[in-house]
Amino acid sequence: MTSAGHEDAAVGFDALRPVLMRVAYRMLGSVADAEDILQEAFIRWMKVDRGEVLEPAAFLRRTVTRLCLDQLKSARHQREAYPGPWLPEPVMEEEEEEDVTLPLMLALERLSPLERAAFLLHDVFGLAFEEVAITIQRDAAACRQLAARARTHVRDSRPRYQVSRSRGLELAQAFFVASRNGDMQALGTMLAADISVHADGGGKRAAASRPILGFAAVMKFHEGLAVKLQEHGSTLVRTGFINGLPGFISLEADGEFQTTAFDIEDGRIAAIYVVRNPDKLRHLH
The missing domain is CATH 1.10.1740 (Rna Polymerase Sigma Factor; Chain: A)
Known part of the structure; x- marks a missing residue:
């Protein structure tokens, strides 16, 4: 050659x-x-x-x-x-149009490797089952069954929020301001009753060791967090779409980045995904 x-x-x-x-x-x-x-x-x-x-x-x-x-x-x-909740590495997108959002990626984690491959190749990338069969070295009928099982598992993880691009970014900006200023009243108006917080520190930075569930628990968590943030500082780097969800990158007091993404349902934040593990944030630099 x-x-x-x-x-x-x-x-x-x-x-x-x-x-x-x-x-x-x-x-x-x-x-x-x-x-x-x-x-x-x-x-x-x-x-x-x-x-x-x-x-x-x-x-x-x-x-x-x-x-x-x-x-x-x-x-x-x-x-x-893995120590504490695992979240995929955050990828910042310029637009909200994303075929695989963060909640869907988490749902994919519960699938077998073959189910995951069949679902992604057929349902996301649009390949015919004959091509999927050649790729994962199974017959087409088996690939249809793999994709069907995967579809059942991930059905509820498709994008739920129905807000415009600008509204999603406005909500992300407003959340940053309220959470860093300790404005609990403003923060509370943004959260759904069944709000959940998932934080991935990877055992390398402080983060909740398990998901925080429910409005009262999340508000209490942010009340304590606001005191620390006001004392040590937190800087907004940019807003954007993180794995298809509106959110932001911030620079925290320890000099490391952090990403925060929001799953929005009926105009309120239903889930917050925070990545603090520095190993998952290196590509953002």
Whole structure:
């Protein structure tokens, strides 16, 4: 293979990188792991006889999916011992139009690797079951069953909030101001009665060791948190959409980033997802 041939192959891979990254990230919930998968897929792409590959996009999607399935076997074991709630690494989007939101990604965690692959490839990325079957090396009938089981598990995790892009960002901004200023009255008007807070510190930064459930418990938590925030400070970096949900990135007193995302239902915040684990925030720098 000439250097020009290698260069063309690399250019072709880079053109497909965004969609391959979407597959890998949604399979794994980790930006770093997804990047590792793409690096391995690139190495295999450069070694394969590309003259025998009729559809590079399909070949690379299959390669990435199979590598992710292998990775999930070890990742699932690691998450069983994860300290406190586990949340996927936050990805900041410019728009709210996101095919896999944070609640849906959490629901995917409860699926088997094959169910997860079948659901994502067919329901999210729109592949025919015949292509899904080739990718995960099962027959089409089995893939339909895998996707159907997955669909049952994740049905309630589809996007629930019905607010405009601007309203979602306004709510995120208002939450930041009220929570940092200790304005509990304003904060209370934003929260649903069944509000929940999920915080991922990864055992490396302070975070609630289990979800905080219910209006009273969440308000009490933020009352105590506001005192600390007013004393130590917290700076809004930007608002935006984090894994499809309105939210913000903040710089906290310890010099580390934090992301806060909101699942909104009927105009009120139904769930708050906070990522504080520094290992999951490095890509935001």
